[in-house]
Structures are given as C-alpha cells and as structure tokens.
Amino acid sequence: MTERIFAVARKELIQLRRDPRSLTLAFGLPVLLVLLFGYAVSFDVKDIRLAILDEDRTSTSRELIDAFRETKVFRDLGAISRRADADRLLTKGKAQIVIIIPEGFAADAAAHRGGQIQALVDGADANTASISVSYAEATVGTWGQRHEAKLSTMPSGVRPEIRAWYNETLDSRLAIVPGLIAVIMMVIAAMLTSLTIAREWERGTMEQLASTPVHPLEVIGGKLLPYLAIGMIDMGGTVLLGIFVFQVPFHGSLLLLFLTSLLFLLGGLGLGIFVSALVKSQLVATQMSMLITFLPGFLLSGFAFDIDNMPVVLQGVSLLFPARYFIVVTRGIFLKGVGIEVLWPQILALTLFALGGLTLAVRVFHKELEP
Amino acid sequence: MSPGRVRELVRKEMKQMLRDPKMKRIIFVAPVIQLLVFGYAVNTDVRNAPTILVDQDNTPTSRALADALTASGNFKITERSSRSGDIDQSLDDGSVLAGVLVSPGFERDLRAGRNPAIQVLVDGSRSNSANLVRGYALRIIQRFGTEQSGQAPPMTADFRPQVWYNPDLQSKVYNVPAVAGVIILLMCLLLTALAVVRERELGTLEQLMVSPMQPSELILGKTIPVAIVGLIDLVLVTTVALLWFRIPFRGSYLLLFAASLLYILAALGMGLLISSISRTQQEAFMTMFLLFFPAMLLSGFMFPISSMPPAIQLITLINPIRYFLEILRGLFLKGAGLDVLFPKLAVLAVMATVLLLLASKGLRKKIG
Numbered sequence: 022m023t024e025r026i027f028a029v030a031r032k033e034l035i036q037l038r039r040d041p042r043s044l045t046l047a048f049g050l051p052v053l054l055v056l057l058f059g060y061a062v063s064f065d066v067k068d069i070r071l072a073i074l075d076e077d078r079t080s081t082s083r084e085l086i087d088a089f090r091e092t093k094v095f096r097d098l099g100a101i102s103r104r105a106d107a108d109r110l111l112t113k114g115k116a117q118i119v120i121i122i123p124e125g126f127a128a129d130a131a132a133h134r135g136g137q138i139q140a141l142v143d144g145a146d147a148n149t150a151s152i153s154v155s156y157a158e159a160t161v162g163t164w165g166q167r168h169e170a171k172l173s174t175m176p177s178g179v180r181p182e183i184r185a186w187y188n189e190t191l192d193s194r195l196a197i198v199p200g201l202i203a204v205i206m207m208v209i210a211a212m213l214t215s216l217t218i219a220r221e222w223e224r225g226t227m228e229q230l231a232s233t234p235v236h237p238l239e240v241i242g243g244k245l246l247p248y249l250a251i252g253m254i255d256m257g258g259t260v261l262l263g264i265f266v267f268q269v270p271f272h273g274s275l276l277l278l279f280l281t282s283l284l285f286l287l288g289g290l291g292l293g294i295f296v297s298a299l300v301k302s303q304l305v306a307t308q309m310s311m312l313i314t315f316l317p318g319f320l321l322s323g324f325a326f327d328i329d330n331m332p333v334v335l336q337g338v339s340l341l342f343p344a345r346y347f348i349v350v351t352r353g354i355f356l357k358g359v360g361i362e363v364l365w366p367q368i369l370a371l372t373l374f375a376l377g378g379l380t381l382a383v384r385v386f387h388k389e390l391e392p
Numbered sequence: 393m394s395p396g397r398v399r400e401l402v403r404k405e406m407k408q409m410l411r412d413p414k415m416k417r418i419i420f421v422a423p424v425i426q427l428l429v430f431g432y433a434v435n436t437d438v439r440n441a442p443t444i445l446v447d448q449d450n451t452p453t454s455r456a457l458a459d460a461l462t463a464s465g466n467f468k469i470t471e472r473s474s475r476s477g478d479i480d481q482s483l484d485d486g487s488v489l490a491g492v493l494v495s496p497g498f499e500r501d502l503r504a505g506r507n508p509a510i511q512v513l514v515d516g517s518r519s520n521s522a523n524l525v526r527g528y529a530l531r532i533i534q535r536f537g538t539e540q541s542g543q544a545p546p547m548t549a550d551f552r553p554q555v556w557y558n559p560d561l562q563s564k565v566y567n568v569p570a571v572a573g574v575i576i577l578l579m580c581l582l583l584t585a586l587a588v589v590r591e592r593e594l595g596t597l598e599q600l601m602v603s604p605m606q607p608s609e610l611i612l613g614k615t616i617p618v619a620i621v622g623l624i625d626l627v628l629v630t631t632v633a634l635l636w637f638r639i640p641f642r643g644s645y646l647l648l649f650a651a652s653l654l655y656i657l658a659a660l661g662m663g664l665l666i667s668s669i670s671r672t673q674q675e676a677f678m679t680m681f682l683l684f685f686p687a688m689l690l691s692g693f694m695f696p697i698s699s700m701p702p703a704i705q706l707i708t709l710i711n712p713i714r715y716f717l718e719i720l721r722g723l724f725l726k727g728a729g730l731d732v733l734f735p736k737l738a739v740l741a742v743m744a745t746v747l748l749l750l751a752s753k754g755l756r757k758k759i760g
Contacts, residue, residue: 046678054685061704062695064520070698096698111556113732114718117698138551144558145725148436148520149696151561154553155527161551162534180509181533183526186483188516191526196519212681216674223593300414304586307677308418311582316426320433320571325694327521329442329489330435338429349486356517363485 025235029243033217037247047213051255052262054205055198059267064193064325066152071095072116074107081127081168085138088164089120094156107141117143118153130168187356195270198263199351200324206256206282207318207344208311210289211296213248215310218386219297237386241379245290252286263355272358278351281364284371285347289314291378298385318344343374393609401605401613409583409617419583423575423625427568427632430575434567438524440468441489444482448474451499453540457510460536461492466528483515490514490525502540557725568637569720570693572629576652577659577713578684579625583618584663585680588755589673607756615660615748622656633724642727651723651733654740655716661747662712668754687713715740 037044071089075082090097098116101107110116121139130136140157144150188195221227230240260278263269292313297306320326321335322344328336339345346367353359353367361368410416443461447454461467467490471482479491493511501508512529514522558565591597600610630648633639662683670676689695690704691713697705708714715736722728722736730737 040674043674043678046682050678050682057686058689061700062689063699064523064695065699066696068698112726112728114722140551140553142553142555144555144561145721146566146696147558147561147563148566150555150558151524152527154555154561155531157553158531158551180507180537181512181530182509183512183514183529185514185516185519185522185526188519188522191516191519191523193519193523196517208681212678216677220674303673303677304590305414305418307586307673308582311578311681312418312422316430316574316578319688319694320430323518325520326433326435327438327489327518330438330521332432335429335432339433352517353486357484359484 022236022239025239026242026246029235029240030246033244033247047209047251048255048258051205051209052258055201055259055262056266058201059194059198059262063197064148065191066149066156067094068096069094069149069153069156070098070115070117072098072101072107072110072119074101074104074119074121076124077122077126079127081130081136082122084168085122085126085161085164086120088160088167089157092156092160094153095160111141111143114143114145117146117149118157120157194267195356196352197324198267198269199355200322200348202256202259202263203285203344203347203351204318204322204324205259206252206286207289207322207347208314209255210248210252210286211293211310211314212307213251214244214290214293215297215306216303217244217248217297218294219301219303219306222301223303238383241294241382241386244294245287248290249283249286252290253282256282256286269355271355273354274360277360277364278354281347281350281368281371284368284375285343285350288343288371288374288378291375291380291382294382295378295385298382314344317342321345322348324348340370343371346370346374393606393612397605398609398612398616401609402616405613405617406620409621419579419621420625420628423579424628424632426575427572427629428636430571431564431568431633431637434564434571436520436524436563436567437561438489438521438528439465441466441521441525441528442470442487443467444471444473444479444488444491445469445494446473446476446479446491447494448476448496449494449498453499453502454494456540457494457498457533457536458492460532461529464528464532466525466532467492479513483513486515488515489518489521490529492529502537564637565639565725566721567693568633568639569724570691570717572626572633573655573713573716573720574688574691574693575629576622576626576656577687580618580622580656580659581663581666581680581684583621584614584660585666585670585676586673587614587618588664588667588758589670589676592758593673608752611664611752611755614664615657618660618663619653619656622659623652626652626656639724641724643723644729647719647730647733647737648723651716651719651737651740654737654744655712657744658712658740658747661744661749661751664751665747665754668751668758687711690714691717693717710743712740712743715743 073086073089075086089095101110107119107121111119119141121141123137123139126136126138138161140154142150142154185191221230264271293310296309300306300309321339321342328339328345331339349367350364353364445458447458458469462469471488476493479493482488483491491513498508510533514525516522555561588597591600634641666676666679670679690708690711697708697714719733719736722733
C-alpha cells in the first residue's frame with residue numbers, strides 16, 4: 022500500500038516538476054505575500070493629515086500648535102487662514118482633521134474659562150477618525166496639563182495605568198504577521214490541491230488511474246503527500262520570515278506549531294481535493310475554493326476584524342472556518358507563548374477539520390470512481 | 393466590424409454563462425450572500441469588550457468605577473475575581489480583551505488626594521481593538537477621577553471634536569461599500585481571467601478562429617456579457633447596502649453608475665489581460681490571485697494607505713480598487729459631486745482604456 026502511495030506521489034512530483042511556473046508560484050507565493058504585506062500594511066494610524074486654522078494668533082495658541090506638530094501621529098499640512106479652506110480640505114479628502122483655535126482662546130484659557138478648541142474630523146473612515154479624535158484629545162490634554170502645571174498645581178485624580186500585554190507598543194505588525202501566515206496558508210493549501218484532481222478529470226487521465234489497481238485511498242494519499250511537503254516548507258519559510266525579518270517575538274514551542282500546522286494543512290489540502298473531486302472542472306473548482314477560503318479567511322477569521330464584535334449568528338458561522346482556530350494558535354504561540362493547556366480547544370477543532378476534510382475527500386472520490 | 397456578429401456572440405456567451413445553474417448561483421446569489429455575511433463582519437467598533445474586573449478594594453467608589461466602565465457601553469464585565477493572577481490567565485486564553493485591576497486602598501487614597509492608579513491590561517495580540525480600548529479606558533478613568541475628586545477640572549482647554557459625514561463613527565458605513573467593491577472585482581476577474589484560456593484548453597477557440605469573426609468582435613463579445621453581469625451584481629449589492637445595512641447615500645446615482653461602469657471595465661481589462669498571457673487555466677488562476685490579493689490589501693479597505701511605507705503608497709496609485717473606494721466613500725458618505733470626483737473618475741477611465749487595449753493586443757496575438 023505504501024509503495025503505491027509513493028508511486029502516485031512520484032508521478033505527481035514529476036508532473037509538478039514539468040510545470041516550473043506553477044512550482045515556483047507554489048513555493049514563492051506564500052513567502053512573497055507575507056514579505057510584502059508584513060512590510061506594507063499595518064493598522065497603526067500615523068501621519069494623520071492635519072490642517073490648523075489659528076484665529077487666535079497668540080503665544081498660547083502657537084504653543085498648542087507646536088504640541089500638535091511634535092506628535093508623530095499627525096502630519097501638518099500647514100496653516101490655513103479661512104474656514105472655507107477647512108471645509109474644502111475635508112470634502113476633498115486632503116485633510117483628515119482640521120484643528121480650529123477660535124479668537125479669544127488664550128484669554129479664556131488664562132481665565133480658566135475653558136479655551137475652546139474645535140476639531141473637524143473626516144468621519145468617513147470611522148476607525149482612523151476615532152483614533153485621530155483620541156490622539157487630538159490626548160494632545161490637547163497633555164498640553165493643558167503642562168500649561169496648568171506652569172500656573173498652578175494639578176488637582177488630584179485617578180492615574181490610569183494602561184499596559185498592553187504581549188505587544189507593549191501595540192505595534193500592529195506583531196499581530197498582523199502571525200495572522201497573515203494563517204490566512205495565506207489557508208488559501209494556498211486549498212489552492213494547491215483544488216486543481217489537481219479536477220485536471221485529471223478534464224484531461225481524461227482519471228479513467229486511466231481508475232483502471233490501475235491503485236485504491237482511491239492511495240490516490241488521495243499520493244496526491245496529498247507532495248503538497249503537504251510543499252505546504253510545510255512554505256509554512257517554515259513564512260515563520261522564519263516572521264521571526265527574523267519582522268522580528269515578531271516567538272515565545273512558544275516550535276514543535277507545537279509544527280504539529281498544528283500539519284493538522285491545519287491536512288485539512289486545507291483535503292478540502293481542496295474534496296472540492297475538485299466534487300465539481301470535476303478546474304473553472305468551478307477554483308471559484309469554489311476561492312469562495313470558501315479567501316474572503317472568509319480574511320474577514321471571518323479575526324485577522325482584521327475581531328470576532329467578538331460580530332453579531333452572535335456570524336460568530337457561529339465563523340466556527341466553520343478553520344483559519345479562525347489557526348490564527349489563535351499562531352498568535353498564541355508567537356506572542357503569548359501559551360501551550361497546549363490553553364490551545365487545546367483550537368487544536369481539537371483543527372483535528373476535527375483535518376479528519377473531516379480527508380473523510381469528505383475519500384468519500385466523494387470513492388463515489389465518483391465507482392462504475 | 394459587424395454589430396450583428398457581436399450581438400450574436402454576446403447572446404451565445406450569455407446563454408453559455410447562464411445555462412449552468414451552479415454558475416447562475418455563483419454569479420447572482422453569491423455576491424448578495426457574501427455582502428450580507430461580510431457586511432456584518434467588517435466591524436471595527438469595539439462595543440462591550442469582554443473584560444475581567446479584579447476589584448480588591450470593594451468599596452462604593454471602586455464599584456462606581458466599574459459602573460462607569462460598563463455604562464459607557466465600551467466594556468462588558470464578563471468575569472470577576474479577587475486575584476490579580478486571574479487577569480493573566482484570562483488574557484492568555486483569550487476570553488477577555490481587557491483586565492481592570494483596582495488595588496486595595498483605592499477609595500482611601502482617592503479621598504486623601506494621593507492619585508491612586510487603576511491598572512488596565514489590554515490584549516496587544518489583537519492590536520487594533522486593543523488600541524481603541526486603551527483610548528476608551530483612558531478617557532473614562534480620567535473623567536471618573538475628576539468627578540470623584542470633587543474638584544472642578546482645570547478649565548484650560550475645552551476640546552470639541554465634530555465628526556463629519558459619520559457623526560456616530562460607525563465603521564460599517566465605511567466598510568460595507570468597500571466590501572461591495574471588492575466582491576464585484578473578484579466576480580469580474582473570475583469570469584474573465586479564465587474565459588479565453590478555457591476556450592483554448594477545450595479546443596473551442598479554433599472553432600471561433602475559423603469563423604469569420606474578427607478579433608475585435610470576439611473581444612467585445614467576451615467583454616459585454618460580463619460587463620452586464622457585473623452591473624447587475626452592482627445594482628444588487630448596492631440595494632443590499634442601502635436597504636439592509638442602511639448605509640446613507642448622499643451623492644448622485646448617475647455618478648455611481650458611471651464610476652461603476654469604469655471600474656468594471658478596468659476589472660474586465662485586467663481579467664482579459666491575465667487570460668491573454670496565461671497558457672493554462674491554472675496559471676491564469678494563480679496570476680489572478682497574485683494580482684487580486686495585493687489589490688485588495690493595498691486599497692485602503694482594511695489598512696489605511698497613509699500608514700504604508702512611501703514606496704508602497706506609490707504602488708497604490710495604480711490600484712483601481714483604491715480609486716473606486718474613494719469614489720464610493722465620496723458618494724455614499726460625503727455627497728461629493730463631479731467637481732471633487734472628476735480626477736478619480738479620470739484615472740479609472742485611463743486605467744480601463746489602457747488595460748482593455750493591452751488585453752485586446754494580447755488576445756489578437758493569441759488568436760491571430
């Protein structure tokens with residue numbers, strides 16, 4: 022039995038080698054994508070485009086403006102002189118926030134009447150907008166405290182001490198890279214195998230395989246092995262990139278990551294085989310596997326949008342997509358350094374997914390090959 | 393070029409596309425379902441963040457602080473404990489996003505004016521939510537402190553933010569139109585990228601070649617049906633966005649239609665170009681994936697463009713999704729008119745023209 026599995030695997034490898042473009046893509050794509058996106062994207066909001074309208078023109082107002090210019094989160098577009106400019110900059114999307122210091126600000130501040138500072142914020146991008154508002158508020162607050170400290174004593178209050186764990190500076194890259202590895206490997210795994218069996222059907226070589234004494238289980242095993250090897254190499258490459266290029270701290274166990282990756286890939290590859298055996302056409306197989314893995318992988322896995330924030334029904338739907346579990350595993354092992362004592366529910370889910378994916382693949386395949 | 397032949401080819405393509413009920417579902421039902429599902433998923437507002445409270449003070453003041461946190465609607469206390477170690481535990485297993493620790497003596501210190509600390513720990517492995525939650529916690533605790541200390545806050549500055557277009561700062565009004573744009577692009581690419589390669593692999597391309605059909609007619613005949621399907625899909629998803637998700641629409645429908653048409657044409661050009669340079673369906677699919685993936689991530693949809701490295705920001709200038717999303721946002725949220733949107737529309741028009749020209753050149757070579 023093992024002999025025949027290896028024979029099918031060897032055949033698959035020879036076929037793969039004859040198609041160097043696809044082979045390059047299979048090896049290069051995941052590493053390239055993680056490299057590109059790990060470098061390119063982040064959720065951090067910085068360089069918020071800021072315009073300032075100073076109608077007060079006093080040393081106090083200039084002090085406040087300097088406070089805004091000092092922060093790294095804002096990029097000053099320069100001073101403007103009329104309210105109409107503020108409107109124009111916001112409507113055209115040139116500025117994301119406009120700070121207006123009305124006349125009489127310094128006088129009110131000195132008299133403790135609360136010098137008014139207005140901020141016009143482009144709320145179209147709610148995420149960036151709420152972060153810019155809180156940065157602006159903090160900037161004004163810090164400036165106010167400094168200003169106040171010069172004049173009198175600070176009143177007592179509560180000191181909020183807020184710390185972010187696992188990622189002290191809240192650098193979004195540290196959270197993105199482990200998530201990206203999971204999402205990309207999900208898509209790659211299903212893509213690697215979704216074409217392989219559909220192609221044999223389309224070219225009519227499946228009948229030839231069926232007429233040989235090879236058992237369907239052996240066909241699937243043989244088809245799976247080369248892609249599993251490719252997937253694991255991809256996985257290793259992306260993890261190394263994460264650790265050495267993006268400097269994501271790796272606190273957990275490499276062995277655990279290896280084993281869970283194996284489970285995850287088995288499930289993903291099985292799913293690909295299932296789809297391609299089911300529809301028998303490369304066109305439909307690719308569409309189906311994209312539909313199942315691509316957008317759900319990005320949008321329902323907790324990669325960019327927290328699952329906690331979703332409606333309960335959707336949280337239930339997200340349970341069906343394995344990328345969700347694998348993201349918890351990669352982030353847990355990378356950043357939190359947790360082990361099987363915390364991750365066992367996810368590992369259990371991935372095991373079920375692997376078993377399910379392979380069973381479905383064998384089932385459908387069996388049925389299709391029956392005379 | 394004969395309009396009659398083009399019409400016949402369009403009719404044949406439409407028939408072929410819609411004959412397969414599976415395909416019909418993929419074309420017309422999948423986008424709507426995708427938008428319904430993902431429209432709910434793309435939410436970055438943090439409401440009711442699961443929080444563990446460790447109240448070691450257990451006084452009326454510490455309870456008032458807990459109330460202040462939950463009353464804001466930003467925090468929901470899902471776990472309580474008296475041991476600070478439980479915060480670590482709960483953050484580790486991911487059951488909470490934040491932990492709040494009130495140390496013993498909090499009330500006493502506050503009364504005595506000793507500036508007691510409240511510790512808040514947030515899960516930095518979910519950096520996006522953690523960032524927002526940090527801001528909420530900071531604001532709520534500071535305000536609580538000034539209220540409790542009984543002293544009037546120092547009225548140095550009075551900060552009054554005024555949020556335009558989206559006063560409640562709901563993320564869905566930004567994200568739902570974006571998802572619609574991404575779904576439409578994916579659909580158009582999937583339909584065209586494999587179109588010509590498929591005919592070649594199946595051997596039907598030779599049949600078309602021996603017919604009196606000219607290459608330009610063939611290209612039009614392949615483009616028009618997908619453009620029609622794309623526009624129908626766009627109407628469907630826009631309806632869902634407006635009626636189901638209640639996204640406000642403040643602009644002109646005519647402009648939306650014009651922008652969509654240009655966007656769809658650019659997408660088709662991209663798809664046909666892929667089809668013309670690929671030899672097999674597998675290759676076409678992989679190339680499509682290789683293009684679509686960056687186009688989606690570098691469009692400003694999930695990740696702000698202004699935070700990308702300068703070189704990458706330059707790359708986003710050739711990304712049609714970026715322009716379409718800017719137009720959508722302008723139309724939906726800002727009610728922007730032609731004067732503001734004209735440059736973006738012009739860029740889309742140029743992109744569509746260039747891509748379609750390149751595609752037809754490539755296809756001509758392939759067919760001729």
